[in-house]
Amino acid sequence: MTRSLPPEVSAAQFDRALAGWRAIVGEPHVVTSADGLAAYLDPFAPGEASEFSASAALLPASVDEIRAVLRIANEFRIPLWTVSTGRNFAYGGAAPRLSGSVVLDLQRMNRIIEVNETLAYALVEPGVSYFDLYAHLRDKGYRLWVDPPAAGWGSVVGNTLERGFGYTDYGDHAATQCGMEVVLANGDVLRTGMGGIDIGTAWQLYRPGYGPSFDAMFMQSNYGIVTKLGVWLMPTPPAYLLGEIQFQHETDLDAIVEILRPLRLDDTIRNNAVIEGGLRRAAGLSARSPWYEGTGAMPESAVTAMLKKLGVGRWNLHFALYGAPELIDARYAIVQRAFARVPQAKFSATRYTGDAQPVAGGDRNLAGVPAMSAFRMLDWRGGAGAHVDFAPVCPASGRDALRQYTMIKTRAAEYGFDYYGGFTAGVRHLHHIFAAIFDRDDAYQLEQAGELLRSLMSDARAAGYGQYRAHLAYMDFAAAQYGFNDGALLRLSETIKDALDPNGILAPGKQGIWPEKWRDRRGYT
Numbered sequence: 001m002t003r004s005l006p007p008e009v010s011a012a013q014f015d016r017a018l019a020g021w022r023a024i025v026g027e028p029h030v031v032t033s034a035d036g037l038a039a040y041l042d043p044f045a046p047g048e049a050s051e052f053s054a055s056a057a058l059l060p061a062s063v064d065e066i067r068a069v070l071r072i073a074n075e076f077r078i079p080l081w082t083v084s085t086g087r088n089f090a091y092g093g094a095a096p097r098l099s100g101s102v103v104l105d106l107q108r109m110n111r112i113i114e115v116n117e118t119l120a121y122a123l124v125e126p127g128v129s130y131f132d133l134y135a136h137l138r139d140k141g142y143r144l145w146v147d148p149p150a151a152g153w154g155s156v157v158g159n160t161l162e163r164g165f166g167y168t169d170y171g172d173h174a175a176t177q178c179g180m181e182v183v184l185a186n187g188d189v190l191r192t193g194m195g196g197i198d199i200g201t202a203w204q205l206y207r208p209g210y211g212p213s214f215d216a217m218f219m220q221s222n223y224g225i226v227t228k229l230g231v232w233l234m235p236t237p238p239a240y241l242l243g244e245i246q247f248q249h250e251t252d253l254d255a256i257v258e259i260l261r262p263l264r265l266d267d268t269i270r271n272n273a274v275i276e277g278g279l280r281r282a283a284g285l286s287a288r289s290p291w292y293e294g295t296g297a298m299p300e301s302a303v304t305a306m307l308k309k310l311g312v313g314r315w316n317l318h319f320a321l322y323g324a325p326e327l328i329d330a331r332y333a334i335v336q337r338a339f340a341r342v343p344q345a346k347f348s349a350t351r352y353t354g355d356a357q358p359v360a361g362g363d364r365n366l367a368g369v370p371a372m373s374a375f376r377m378l379d380w381r382g383g384a385g386a387h388v389d390f391a392p393v394c395p396a397s398g399r400d401a402l403r404q405y406t407m408i409k410t411r412a413a414e415y416g417f418d419y420y421g422g423f424t425a426g427v428r429h430l431h432h433i434f435a436a437i438f439d440r441d442d443a444y445q446l447e448q449a450g451e452l453l454r455s456l457m458s459d460a461r462a463a464g465y466g467q468y469r470a471h472l473a474y475m476d477f478a479a480a481q482y483g484f485n486d487g488a489l490l491r492l493s494e495t496i497k498d499a500l501d502p503n504g505i506l507a508p509g510k511q512g513i514w515p516e517k518w519r520d521r522r523g524y525t
Contacts, residue, residue, distance in 0.1 A: 004037070004055040006078045006100045007518075014055070017076045021058055024068045029108070031057035040086065040103050042095040042472065044386035044440065046450040052095040052472050054081065057103040063227050067187040069104065073505045074185070079518070080104045081507050082225050084126035084158030087151070090389040090435065091162075092472035097509035098521060109227065114204075117142045120233045121178065121204040126157040126226065130370040143236040143354075145368030147171055152370025157229045161219050162469055165424060165431060167365045169322060170234045171272035172426065179203040180215055181228035185501035189227075192218075204230035220469070221493070222507035223500050234368065236354045237322040241332055242363050243349040245339050246313025252342055253315055253405055254398030257423075257430070259338050260317070261396045264427045268331050271366065273319040275401075275430075276422040279303060281312045283377040283420060283437075297413035313346065315422075320366040325351075377420065383439030387420075388449055390456045392465045394423065394430040401430060407459055408434050415452040416445075431468065457481065470511075476523050479512025494519075 005014055022030045031037060032055075040057055041049040058080075060066050073080050079101040086094025086105060094103055110127030115137065122133060122144075130148040133156055137144050147166035149159050160173040170176045180192045193209035194202040207215055218224050247256060256275055263269045279298070291306040292298045298306075307314060319335070321328045332349065339345050350358075358364050364371045378385030394404050401423060409419035412434070421434035436452050438445035453474055460466065461481040470478035482489050493513045497504075504515025514522050 004053055004100060006055050006076075006102060007098065007521075009076060009078055009100075013076050014078070017072050017078055018056065020072045021056075021069060024065050024072075025058055025060050029059040029061075031059070040094045040096075040105075042093045044089055044093070044388055045095070045473075046388045046436075046438075046446060046453060046471065047473060049095070051099060052092065052097065053099050054094075054096055054103045055100045057105050059105045059108050061108045063181070063183060063189060066104070066183050066225060066227065067189070070183065070185065070187045070505070073102070074503050077503055077505065077517070078102055079505050079508050081510075082106065084155030084161075085129060085153070087154050088158060088162065089151075090387050090471070091469060095472060097472050097475060097507070098518060101508070104225070106225075106227075112136050113228065115140065115142055115144070115233075116204070117144060119205060120144055120235050121230055122233055123179075123204060123228060123230050124156050125228060126155055128156050129153050130156060130159075134368070134370050137233075144233040145170075145236055146370070147173065147176070147234060147368065148365050148370035149173075150365065151372055151375065153372065156231055157226055160229060160231065161226060163219055165272055165426075167272050167274065167318075167424075168234055168320065168368055169270045170232060171424075173231075174216070174219060176232040177215065177229060178205065178207045178232060179228075179230035180218060180226050182218055182224040182226050184224045185503065185506050190224075191228075204232075217496075220511050222510040222513055223496065225506070238354050239323065239325045239328055239351065240354065240367065241321040241328050241349050241351050242358065242366055243317075243319050243321070243332065243335065243347070244363075245317040245319075245348075246346040247315040247317070247342060248313060248344045250314055250405075251402065252345075254402045255342050256315060256317060256339075257396060257398040257401045257425075259341065260425055261428075263335065263338060264396070264425055268334050269319050269321070271320045271322070273317060273425045274422060275425065276316040276318060277405075277419060278307045278312050278314045278316065279418055280377070280420050280422050280435075281316050282306055282310050283380045285310055285312070287379050288381060288418075296416045297418050303418075318363060318366065320363075377435065377437060380418075380420070380437045381439050381445070384441045385437065386440040387435040387437045388453055388471055390434045390436070390453055390460075391467050391469050392432050392456075392460045393468050394432045394465065396425065396428050396430055401432075403463070404432050404460075404465065407463065408432075408456060411455055411459055412436065412452060415448045415455070417448070417452060475509060476512045 040054045081096030081101040082104045083094045106126035109125040114123040130152040147168045147170040163174045194200045292302040423430040436449045438449045504517035508518040
């Protein structure tokens, strides 16, 4: 097997860099073997996984080690691709955008530095997962909830920096972040906001600080390496209610969104409610084969029969209410009256005291309990299950939601895929997540999944919609959709990139932002 090298770096130069890195992080924490590097390939790649491969991986354990690693990377002009735990599956995992980059894996930096119960925040390093933080809060008896995304094994820092979301009242992770420690490409270390005061007391309390505020600049960017991050935590409520409403018709989506929006705007429903498509719900309960064994998308008759047999709605709204029992009762009555206008809507709800937890099911996330139920869907098509996601933002209007759903479902069927998706409701927008599920050992399905994603991105742009995150293979394409004034936004991003990272060593190509040194690689692996 041919040895993988960083681009434009000779074997002799790379050997000298590796020797320097081994002296910094230790021999066991420099990965160069083929078997070791296989863990840094994209496990769900919609194409050849080797197109986005690393030449090595480094696992530092401290900020000082990161700074020393950066000195060598700058000396030899070796690009680094930073990951927190590398589990952002469906978007590329730990694989680098620029093939041959060295992965800077921060999983060993896994300290929960502080939890403040009175002011309800935590300060964590990149290697801390949602499972880790949840277990720590439980073990210490803190009356605080974490807000987990769909897969609890992900990094709190990584998910927040990618603007991920969860399902409680604190579901907007970017909005509930406060204060970062960042190492810049030149090794300089800064703390944002109130962290700029050496003995500051409000680093995790007031994000802006004094003067310009930079936290958002380090989200979905390649401007620095975030080594510490503050996250606000939800105080354990005295009680909560987990509710579900099942709807029987595809066209009910319009009414669901139109009814839900004012309930989100006036804080009757304060959490990120989920409008789950029927097939997505079914895939958590069953494989596809008992209902349909054809090669293309399931016909409507098969979908209808499956949903009826499984007791699943065509759309399934999941929401939560938190607070004093009398407030929950009042809000639930409002929710019931509002959605009773939709014919055949079916209601169910379970009440809990604040310390009680659901024993099973995806709704555990709504109670601050991390889970891994999202991966049950990998069995949907059989074989070596994989998925790649398409994530357009949708205005919180029934017309737009139905339009996006119809557009994606129709295009997916053309390529032989079922509509596995749904909407997560912010206050004024919806995150629309569609997953193309495929057997990665089936070459045809693999090719079609890639073609489908490219088609969906073009469709969305033509309809005026943009993605909020994209797989490695489509980052350049996604960035190009934001084309106002001949791409002024990307020009600004790359101007900042060149100023902060003149050697272009930090995550070239991330979110379509290329440094001058590697700008000719845009659109290529």
